[in-house]
Amino acid sequence: MIWTIIxxxxxxxxxxxxxxxxxxxxxxxxxxxxVVFIVNMIRGRSKA
Known part of the structure; x- marks a missing residue:
């Protein structure tokens, strides 16, 4: 979904x-x- 928006x-x-x-x-x-992409990447890495 985020990739579509981007x-x-x-x-x-x-x-x-x-x-x-x-x-x-x-x-x-x-x-x-x-900014949304960067926040998404940071949150994704912190959960893994």
């Missing part, structure tokens, strides 16, 4: 770079996705 946000980010759509919102969403 993939969609990356696509929106690339579209934002190429088409200049939604300004900084796309970049904010990318940063949020990156």
């Amino acid at each position: 993939g969609i946000l990356l696509l929106f980010w690339l579209a934002g770079l190429l088409l200049e759509v939604a300004g900084g919102l796309i970049h904010i969403l990318l940063v949020v996705a990156l």
Whole structure:
């Protein structure tokens, strides 16, 4: 599920770079996705 969200946000980010759509919102969403990914990786390793 998290990989799907990250993939969609990356696509929106690339579209934002190429088409200049939604300004900084796309970049904010990318940063949020990156933070969620890092937190998920840290929590996954601490449980194992």
